[in-house]
Amino acid sequence: MALKTRMKEYRARYQMSQEDLAGxxxxxxxxxxxxxxxxxxxxxxxxxxxxxxxxxxxEELFWFTEE
Known part of the structure; x- marks a missing residue:
């Protein structure tokens, strides 16, 4: 099973960089x-x-899929 995420999509919505979120x-x-x-x-x-x-x-951000 592989983990999938919508983090990049949410970061774009919030105009947030990876560095911003990490902090x-x-x-x-x-x-x-x-x-x-x-x-x-x-x-x-x-x-x-x-x-x-x-x-x-x-659950909205992370889910598993079979690959």
Whole structure:
């Protein structure tokens, strides 16, 4: 199963860079990039922190698909 995310879409809506988001949730910019590319699965806390920044749910931002 592969993790998919709408983080890039939400960042665009909020006119936010990867660096901006990383600073708000306390991780490095590279972590945000890896999340967006599906190379990294976030902890539950990180997923919730990101969802909180975008005023949405974890389920709206992240889901798994079979590949």
């Amino acid at each position: 708000l949730v306390g991780v490095r910019r590279e972590t945000i990039g890896n999340l967006e590319k599906g190379r990294y699965n976030p902890s539950l806390k990180l997923a919730m922190d990101i969802a909180r920044v975008f005023e949405t749910t974890v």
